[in-house]
Amino acid sequence: MNILKICFIFLITAFFYAHHAQAHSVKVFAYPEGRVISGYGYFAGAGRTKKAKVFLMGADAREIAETEVNEKGEFQFEIPTYQNYKLRLDAGEGHIAFFKINKQNLDESLFNVTPDPAQTGAVTNPPGQPGQIAASATMQNMAQSSGKMTNALTKADIDQIIARHIRPLREQIEASDEKRRFNDILGAIGYIVGIMGLIAFWQARRDKNK
Amino acid sequence: MHIVDGVLSHPVLITGAVASTVGVAVGLRQMTADKMPVTAILTSVFFVASLIHVPVGPSSVHMILNGLMGMILGWSAFPAIVIALLLQAVFFGFGGLSVLGVNALNLALPAILIGFSARLFINRIYHTRNGQNGILKKMTFLIGLLVGSLSVGLTSLGVAASLALAGEGFIAAAKLTLLSHLPVMVLEGVLTAVMIGFLLKVKPAILGIQADQPHTKQYHSEKGVI
Numbered sequence: 105m106n107i108l109k110i111c112f113i114f115l116i117t118a119f120f121y122a123h124h125a126q127a128h129s130v131k132v133f134a135y136p137e138g139r140v141i142s143g144y145g146y147f148a149g150a151g152r153t154k155k156a157k158v159f160l161m162g163a164d165a166r167e168i169a170e171t172e173v174n175e176k177g178e179f180q181f182e183i184p185t186y187q188n189y190k191l192r193l194d195a196g197e198g199h200i201a202f203f204k205i206n207k208q209n210l211d212e213s214l215f216n217v218t219p220d221p222a223q224t225g226a227v228t229n230p231p232g233q234p235g236q237i238a239a240s241a242t243m244q245n246m247a248q249s250s251g252k253m254t255n256a257l258t259k260a261d262i263d264q265i266i267a268r269h270i271r272p273l274r275e276q277i278e279a280s281d282e283k284r285r286f287n288d289i290l291g292a293i294g295y296i297v298g299i300m301g302l303i304a305f306w307q308a309r310r311d312k313n314k
Numbered sequence: 315m316h317i318v319d320g321v322l323s324h325p326v327l328i329t330g331a332v333a334s335t336v337g338v339a340v341g342l343r344q345m346t347a348d349k350m351p352v353t354a355i356l357t358s359v360f361f362v363a364s365l366i367h368v369p370v371g372p373s374s375v376h377m378i379l380n381g382l383m384g385m386i387l388g389w390s391a392f393p394a395i396v397i398a399l400l401l402q403a404v405f406f407g408f409g410g411l412s413v414l415g416v417n418a419l420n421l422a423l424p425a426i427l428i429g430f431s432a433r434l435f436i437n438r439i440y441h442t443r444n445g446q447n448g449i450l451k452k453m454t455f456l457i458g459l460l461v462g463s464l465s466v467g468l469t470s471l472g473v474a475a476s477l478a479l480a481g482e483g484f485i486a487a488a489k490l491t492l493l494s495h496l497p498v499m500v501l502e503g504v505l506t507a508v509m510i511g512f513l514l515k516v517k518p519a520i521l522g523i524q525a526d527q528p529h530t531k532q533y534h535s536e537k538g539v540i
Contacts, residue, residue, distance in 0.1 A: 292401040300354035
């Protein structure tokens with residue numbers, strides 16, 4: 105069958121591009137530094153989003169602030185209170201991405217506001233992003249121990265230094281999560297063949313019963 | 315081209331899901347055993363083609379190839395597109411599961427409509443006197459170009475309409491999606507034209523053309539009836 109040959113040639117050609125191409129999905133990455141959340145939006149594997157709106161939402165999912173990304177796809181928010189935050193990046197055409205920032209990653213002492221127990225009780229902690237769990241746990245431990253031993257300024261300094269140092273790691277983890285793997289593509293094609301096999305089996309059984 | 319989860323309203327999602335379920339059911343009924351290998355391969359091609367993207371301005375676009383699928387597969391394009399979109403959502407996070415129906419509808423409906431019209435048109439010309447060598451040869455490229463680009467164009471409009479129902483202004487959304495998919499429309503048009511031209515030469519049956527049908531004028535003229 106000639107159509108099969110053509111399609112195979114196309115598939116093989118496509119594979120050569122598949123390793124550096126891919127991804128149409130928009131992503132957003134952000135990290136807190138003191139009272140500022142900075143981040144950037146990007147198309148996975150395709151560079152930064154040069155035109156997008158970013159919304160900052162609080163724990164109650166209400167929009168607190170809105171901004172637009174600059175030419176490098178970067179944005180910044182000053183955060184008002186100590187709480188969980190969620191970012192929504194809208195690049196238009198239905199390209200939307202979310203990013204959660206746990207309040208454990210923020211420095212409570214900078215806000216000088218004790219969190220409302222009723223509010224924190226009502227809000228369930230969003231699951232941490234991959235790579236953040238270990239980091240946030242360490243930071244919390246260090247924050248607690250340093251809070252006991254030293255003053256608030258030193259604790260804030262440590263937090264900022266750690267945040268700055270683990271930022272490339274977080275970015276790397278985020279990027280490797282987004283990397284489309286050759287195995288995934290092959291696996292998916294295997295699934296397609298398998299599903300078609302199932303349909304063939306189902307049809308054969310139906311015809312037999314008739 | 316893939317709308318993600320959390321953008322569209324519930325009525326749009328439900329309508330898309332119901333319509334796609336009907337489409338898949340019809341498609342599965344029409345998928346005969348001999349059509350299955352072609353369907354599987356075109357599903358794979360569609361799956362991989364969507365992974366190759368080209369950055370265009372502030373956005374990025376990718377090949378869709380739904381026109382070619384509609385032309386070759388007819389209604390079977392529906393289950394094929396649903397399977398590919400499902401795997402893209404699961405493996406790569408393209409689109410999403412709740413929005414699967416709407417995305418499938420936006421891609422498959424234009425494919426089927428345009429594919430069906432083009433098949434009908436090509437069949438008509440093919441069975442006219444000298445159709446195979448004369449007019450059809452000249453028109454194949456144009457037909458392929460139209461099939462490829464119109465399918466993408468209609469899909470863009472479908473995406474814009476879905477987004478408009480979710481609150482974005484239709485004209486603004488349509489302008490943006492159509493504009494960013496203009497390069498894809500051209501690229502797909504040319505690719506579909508080349509593919510259809512080749513298929514007509516080597517295996518016209520795959521485009522639904524039954525050579526030498528007894529009721530055609532050409533058959534009768536060759537047999538000396540007319």
